[in-house]
Amino acid sequence: MDHQSTSASQAPLAAEFVNVSKSFGAFTIIDDLNLQIRPSERVSLIGPSGSGKTTILRLLMTLERPNEGEIKVFGDVLSAGGEGAAKARPDREFRAIRGKIGMVFQQFNLFPHMTALENVMEAPVQVLGTQRQEARDLAECLLKRVGLAEKGASYPSQLSGGQQQRVAIARALAMKPQIMLFDEITSALDPEVIGEVLEVVHNLAHETKMAMLVVTHEMGFARDIADRVIFMERGKIVEDASPGEIFNSPRNDRTKAFLNAIKR
Amino acid sequence: MNLLLEISPVLLRGAYTTVLLTLVSGTCALLVGFAVGLARLARTRWLSIPLAIYIEVFRNTSSLVQIFYFFFVLPLIGIRLEAFTTGCLVLALNFGAYISEVVRSAILSIDRGQHDATIALNMPTSLSYRRIIIPQAIPVMLPAFGNYALELLKATSLVSLITITELTFSGAQLVQYYGHPTLIYMSIFVIYLLLALPLVALNKALERHSGGQWKPKVPTT
Ligand SMILES: Nc1ncnc2c1ncn2[C@@H]1O[C@H](COP(=O)(O)OP(=O)(O)OP(=O)(O)O)[C@@H](O)[C@H]1O
Numbered sequence: 030m031d032h033q034s035t036s037a038s039q040a041p042l043a044a045e046f047v048n049v050s051k052s053f054g055a056f057t058i059i060d061d062l063n064l065q066i067r068p069s070e071r072v073s074l075i076g077p078s079g080s081g082k083t084t085i086l087r088l089l090m091t092l093e094r095p096n097e098g099e100i101k102v103f104g105d106v107l108s109a110g111g112e113g114a115a116k117a118r119p120d121r122e123f124r125a126i127r128g129k130i131g132m133v134f135q136q137f138n139l140f141p142h143m144t145a146l147e148n149v150m151e152a153p154v155q156v157l158g159t160q161r162q163e164a165r166d167l168a169e170c171l172l173k174r175v176g177l178a179e180k181g182a183s184y185p186s187q188l189s190g191g192q193q194q195r196v197a198i199a200r201a202l203a204m205k206p207q208i209m210l211f212d213e214i215t216s217a218l219d220p221e222v223i224g225e226v227l228e229v230v231h232n233l234a235h236e237t238k239m240a241m242l243v244v245t246h247e248m249g250f251a252r253d254i255a256d257r258v259i260f261m262e263r264g265k266i267v268e269d270a271s272p273g274e275i276f277n278s279p280r281n282d283r284t285k286a287f288l289n290a291i292k293r
Numbered sequence: 294m295n296l297l298l299e300i301s302p303v304l305l306r307g308a309y310t311t312v313l314l315t316l317v318s319g320t321c322a323l324l325v326g327f328a329v330g331l332a333r334l335a336r337t338r339w340l341s342i343p344l345a346i347y348i349e350v351f352r353n354t355s356s357l358v359q360i361f362y363f364f365f366v367l368p369l370i371g372i373r374l375e376a377f378t379t380g381c382l383v384l385a386l387n388f389g390a391y392i393s394e395v396v397r398s399a400i401l402s403i404d405r406g407q408h409d410a411t412i413a414l415n416m417p418t419s420l421s422y423r424r425i426i427i428p429q430a431i432p433v434m435l436p437a438f439g440n441y442a443l444e445l446l447k448a449t450s451l452v453s454l455i456t457i458t459e460l461t462f463s464g465a466q467l468v469q470y471y472g473h474p475t476l477i478y479m480s481i482f483v484i485y486l487l488l489a490l491p492l493v494a495l496n497k498a499l500e501r502h503s504g505g506q507w508k509p510k511v512p513t514t
């Protein structure tokens with residue numbers, strides 16, 4: 030096992046989990062999971078509470094480390110458990126790979142001491158070394174894109190939940206990730222503002238070529254945004270198919286049971 | 294009244310020394326406190342035990358004994374410091390121990406989501422702390438800093454015992470010379486109060502300025 034990219038003949042996968050396991054204490058949360066996401070692919074991840082959806086995103090974002098297995102991003106090993114964990118990469122290489130991934134959180138996690146504009150500018154300026162003026166232009170453009178052109182000078186505490194989440198999306202976009210992770214981005218929102226956030230993500234799906242991995246309890250959204258839907262339960266993938274198949278004619282009984290329970 | 298005029302230069306000189314002691318040892322205590330607090334958070338293995346020992350020793354022994362110890366024992370092992378330097382050193386180490394715990398717990402109080410967000414934006418840890426975590430933790434620290442500043446002002450009187458003529462010691466000398474302990478100690482009392490007032494006001498202002506709500510400020514240019 031080395032750190033080199035996969036053979037040049039085929040385009041590397043955007044993200045790949047190879048036999049990944051993750052446990053917290055005695056509980057195995059992710060159980061020998063294999064998952065492949067192609068560049069530009071949109072994948073919805075659905076399943077009951079506690080099935081490990083958030084953990085998958087956190088593993089890919091390097092917010093958690095796997096206990097076993099490897100996680101690769103565009104062919105490069107990003108993190109590994111077991112034996113692989115020992116040979117850690119130099120920090121610069123590691124961050125070059127991690128920089129291809131972005132994430133939007135359920136709780137927004139905006140920086141409360143910065144305005145919306147500063148939130149979006151911060152990482153481009155401080156991490157990528159973008160000139161302030163250029164970063165400001167980009168940030169204004171992104172805020173406009175999420176419908177918040179007027180709100181650049183507002184602090185997060187002055188914005189509604191829906192507005193905060195749209196700033197968070199703009200902030201993640203400013204780093205130009207090639208894979209974007211969305212973790213139940215509407216679960217903390219009032220029902221009346223969920224639509225405005227989902228619309229922003231729909232537009233992104235049309236206008237960009239980012240790969241997207243979307244965890245959501247909004248089944249309509251999961252179906253519409255995705256090329257592929259994964260249903261998981263207890264840390265394992267139960268069914269992995271097109272949205273049409275999963276929602277209209279699921280093969281697995283547990284998928285059926287889950288979707289029936291959700292409808293009620 | 295004549296007596297007051299006569300003793301005021303001495304009292305003022307004493308007050309000046311007290312202020313100087315407070316400022317110098319306070320600044321050093323902040324530096325020590327941040328350095329130790331952050332180092333303990335980094336959980337560097339070879340540092341964590343010595344730092345924990347340092348904190349426990351300085352928090353759990355009498356400040357007076359610490360001052361005597363440094364003043365009388367350091368020279369025995371060949372380290373000769375001026376009384377003023379020794380006083381500042383002990384006060385800085387003593388208050389630094391408390392401040393390091395304030396720094397540490399304030400940083401630990403910042404929501405994990407903030408750390409997550411900095412990782413998702415690919416920030417290195419140092420940048421994350423400098424730009425995101427510490428700026429949010431400072432308002433949490435300020436009230437405690439204000440209290441410790443007042444404590445420090447009062448604690449400076451301890452160093453009178455190692456021949457530093459600060460406010461309390463100059464008062465004691467004046468009483469020996471002139472008598473009139475009631476008047477002289479009353480003046481000292483008032484001077485300490487006057488010295489404390491700006492600290493209280495500063496503390497209030499700081500809290501109001503950067504505390505909690507992140508009120509809108511002028512957008513940066
Ligand atoms: N840091 C942690 N320490 C201990 N247990 C954890 C930790 N993070 C997650 N878990 C546990 O792992 C399990 C799976 O969590 P995860 O958040 O991945 O589920 P999920 O599918 O996202 O669920 P939900 O739909 O409720 O968000 C849960 O039982 C949770 O309690």
Ligand SMILES: [Mg+2]
Nearest residue numbers: 082083084213
């Ligand atoms: Mg979750």
